[in-house]
Amino acid sequence: MADTQEKKVCPCCTKHTMRSEEERKKLINRLKRVEGQIRGIIGMLENDAYCNDILIQSAAVNAAVNAFNKELLASHIRNCVARDIREGKDETIDELVATLQKLMK
Incomplete structure (x- = not known):
């Protein structure tokens, strides 16, 4: 493996942002928590959970995504x-x- 690793970049993106390892980890951890919440909602649906309970968890996902957006926007x-x-x-x-x-929107 070469000393310089090639970054995998979205083919539709023309601009890039270099982030510190700390910032990258922080943002990825936030998204992984959201991912876990989404998996939880899928499990709730698979187990026929009460609609209101699912909606409350969905609202929590929205809040978590908004918090991610605020952090990324500030940066x-x-x-x-x-x-x-x-x-x-x-x-x-x-x-x-x-x-x-x-x-x-």
Whole structure:
């Protein structure tokens, strides 16, 4: 195996963000918790759990995804957006506005 590992990147993405190992682990752990909650809801459905109980768990998943989004958005603004503005890339502001509009639907 070579010293330089090639990162697997989404083929549809043209931009990349280098994150610290700590930040990457923190975000991945949040998503793994969400994944576990989703598996729990699937189990509830498979066991014919009461609708209201499933809805409460679904709301918890939504809250967890929102918390993930808030954390990632804050990091994006502090790092990517701030860097691009310093470099004179004002189109990043339009990109941020479009992203915020999608998040607020």
